[in-house]
Amino acid sequence: AQSVAQPEDQVNVAEGNPLTVxxxxxxxxxxxxxxxxxxxxxxxxxxxxxxxxxxxxxxSYGFEAEFNKSQTSFHLKKPSALVSDxxxxxxxxxxxxxxxxxxxxxxxxxxxxxx
Amino acid sequence: GAGVSQSPRYKVAKRGQDVALRCDPxxxxxxxxxxxxxxxxxxxxxxxxxxxAQLDKSGLPSDRFFAERPEGSVSxxxxxxxxxxxxxxxxxxxxxxxxxxxxxxQYFGPGxxxxxx
Numbered sequence: 001a002q003s004v005a006q007p008e009d010q011v012n013v014a015e016g017n018p019l020t021v022x023x024x025x026x027x028x029x030x031x032x033x034x035x036x037x038x039x040x041x042x043x044x045x046x047x048x049x050x051x052x053x054x055x056x057x058x059x060s061y062g063f064e065a066e067f068n069k070s071q072t073s074f075h076l077k078k079p080s081a082l083v084s085d086x087x088x089x090x091x092x093x094x095x096x097x098x099x100x101x102x103x104x105x106x107x108x109x110x111x112x113x114x115x
Numbered sequence: 116g117a118g119v120s121q122s123p124r125y126k127v128a129k130r131g132q133d134v135a136l137r138c139d140p141x142x143x144x145x146x147x148x149x150x151x152x153x154x155x156x157x158x159x160x161x162x163x164x165x166x167x168a169q170l171d172k173s174g175l176p177s178d179r180f181f182a183e184r185p186e187g188s189v190s191x192x193x194x195x196x197x198x199x200x201x202x203x204x205x206x207x208x209x210x211x212x213x214x215x216x217x218x219x220x221q222y223f224g225p226g227x228x229x230x231x232x
Contacts, residue, residue, distance in 0.1 A: 032217055032218050034220070034221075036223075041225075042225055042226075043119070043121075043206060043223035043224050043225040043226050044158070044206065044208075044223040045223070046220050046221070046222065046223075049218070049220060051218045090157050090158075092157075094217050096217065098217065100171055100173065101146075101148075101160075101163040101170060101171045102160040102163075102171070102173075102174070103158075103160065103221065105157030105158050105159075106157050107155075107156055107157050108155070108156070108157050
């Protein structure tokens with residue numbers, strides 16, 4: 001069965017330090033992986049996606065994510081966190097052999113950046 | 116350019132009332148999705164349209180939920196005889212490509228927060 005896990009409900013990082021938000025997945029076929037961010041009372045904003053090719057994907061606002069096929073992971077990273085990065089982050093996945101139209105979403109990770 | 120818009124942003128309904136939630140997708144986007152997001156949770160898929168055709172409604176929780184996109188642009192999600200468990204944020208997303216492209220990015224609206232009293 002397809003699934004996405006975000007093992008940490010919350011991640012706390014000091015401003016200026018590197019951050020990592022974890023995501024692991026299980027799908028049929030090749031994975032298509034997405035990261036979105038949600039600010040309070042706002043919709044989801046697309047950050048980046050992995051479809052194929054280079055395992056390191058660069059996205060908006062200085063974020064990047066590393067696809068690791070053997071570990072079935074797609075962790076979100078940023079070299080230097082900003083207070084304004086504080087938000088809710090969602091990982092989503094679709095499999096190349098999925099027969100429906102659905103993205104499978106993780107439960108979200110709350111990222112708190114402390115000044 | 117204009118993104119996905121949704122209206123109303125907030126809706127309070129008494130239990131048993133019918134509600135209609137509107138989504139205006141990005142112009143030219145073929146695909147349109149509706150999601151339900153409970154507090155502190157990830158979005159849950161409700162239904163999918165390719166132009167005016169509703170190709171997947173497997174996520175609609177009951178027959179009280181109905182969605183349409185009659186002209187292939189604006190979509191309406193209707194909930195009849197609302198119940199307290201319907202309280203959630205309803206998100207709409209659109210993407211440029213049709214259903215054959217599973218790699219396409221979905222762009223989300225701000226959502227409608229429905230509270231059923």
